[in-house]
Amino acid sequence: MSAAAAKEILLAEPRGFCAGVDRAIEIVERALAKFGAPIYVRHEIVHNTYVVNDLKSKGAIFIEDLAEVPPGATLVFSAHGVSKAVQEEARQRGFHVFDATCPLVTKVHVEVAKLAREGYEFIMIGHKGHPEVEGTMGQLESGIHLVEDIDDVARVQPGQTEKLAVVTQTTLSVDDAAGIAAAVRQRFPAIREPKQQDICYATQNRQDAVKVLSQQVEVVIVVGSPTSSNSNRLAELARKLGVDSYMVDSADELQPEWLQGKVRVGLTAGASAPELLVNQVIERIRALGAVSLQRMDGVEETMKFPLPKGLKL
Incomplete structure (x- = not known):
C-alpha cells in the first residue's frame, strides 16, 4: 500500500x-414493462450517463425533437420539465404522454401560471440553456426574465415593477441563489417571493x-x-x-x-x-x-x- x-x-x-429522480426512472421502466419498447423520452430523463445508457439498453430512445417520434408512440417528458409549446406539440401529434417532471419543478410551473393570470412578470434565477430553466420560462410566452448572477440583476428590465415575482431553478447553489435573490430584493423591494424556497x-x-x-x-x-x-x-x-x-x-x-x-x-x-x-x-x-x-x-x-x-x- x-x-x-x-x-x-x-x-x-x-x-x-432523490425522490424526483427515483420517480422519473421508474416511470420509464414501468412504461417499458407495460407498453414494450421503444419508449421515447424527450431529453435525458435525468442528467446521468449511466442511467441514460442503462435505459437505452432496455429500449428507451432519447430524443430532443418531437418530430423524431412516430405518431401514436409513448413519450415521457424528462424530470426537468418542458415548455407549454412542447406539451401542446405532443398533444397535437397524438402521443401517449407520461410526464416525469419532478413535482418540485411542477410546483414552480403552477406558481408561474397562477401569478401570470394575476398580471405578474417574473425574474428567474437560473442557468441559461438548462432544460429546467427552458421548461419554466416556456410556461409563458413572455414576461420571464432570466438572471444568472448578481450583474444580471442590475441589467434586467422588466416591463413593469408593480407586479413582479421571483422563481428559482431547483438545483442551484443555495448560497449563490441567496446572494442573487438578495440583489433582486434590493433592486425590486416589493418583489413577491415563493412561500417556500424553490431550491429543492x-x-x-x-x-x-x-x-x-x-x-x-x-x-x-x-x-x-x-x-x-x-x-x-x-x-x-x-x-x-x-x-x-x-x-x-x-x-x-x-x-x-x-x-x-x-x-x-x-x-x-x-x-x-x-x-x-x-x-x-x-x-x-x-x-x-x-x-x-x-x-x-x-x-x-x-x-x-x-x-x-x-x-x-
Whole structure:
C-alpha cells in the first residue's frame, strides 16, 4: 500500500438519488414493462450517463425533437420539465404522454401560471440553456426574465415593477441563489417571493452535507455527470470551502494523483447518480490504498412522489 495514498473514506449523508429522480426512472421502466419498447423520452430523463445508457439498453430512445417520434408512440417528458409549446406539440401529434417532471419543478410551473393570470412578470434565477430553466420560462410566452448572477440583476428590465415575482431553478447553489435573490430584493423591494424556497430539499440536503464533509477531509470526490447541475454545485461548493474537489462520471475517471498526500477523502454523489457508481468509486479508492470507510451522520430523506395514473403494472 502506498504511503502517499488516502487511508480513509468519509461518505456523505445524504447523497445520490432523490425522490424526483427515483420517480422519473421508474416511470420509464414501468412504461417499458407495460407498453414494450421503444419508449421515447424527450431529453435525458435525468442528467446521468449511466442511467441514460442503462435505459437505452432496455429500449428507451432519447430524443430532443418531437418530430423524431412516430405518431401514436409513448413519450415521457424528462424530470426537468418542458415548455407549454412542447406539451401542446405532443398533444397535437397524438402521443401517449407520461410526464416525469419532478413535482418540485411542477410546483414552480403552477406558481408561474397562477401569478401570470394575476398580471405578474417574473425574474428567474437560473442557468441559461438548462432544460429546467427552458421548461419554466416556456410556461409563458413572455414576461420571464432570466438572471444568472448578481450583474444580471442590475441589467434586467422588466416591463413593469408593480407586479413582479421571483422563481428559482431547483438545483442551484443555495448560497449563490441567496446572494442573487438578495440583489433582486434590493433592486425590486416589493418583489413577491415563493412561500417556500424553490431550491429543492435534496439539493439543499446534499449541499449541507458537503459543508460538513469538507471540514473533515482533504479532498472531495463528487459522483455525477458533467451535465448535472446539482452535481456541479457540490464540487464547486467544496472548492469554495478550500478543499480540492473533483467530479467523476464513473470510477475509472478517478485519478490516483488526486489522492496523493491526502489522509481522508470525502465522497458524495449528485441527486441523479446511482449508488452503484458510488460503490464502484469506493472500490477504486480502496484499490489505491484506503483501509477504512466511515459514513457521516446526516438527514434521512423519506420523501416519495406518486407515479402518474396509468402506470400500475
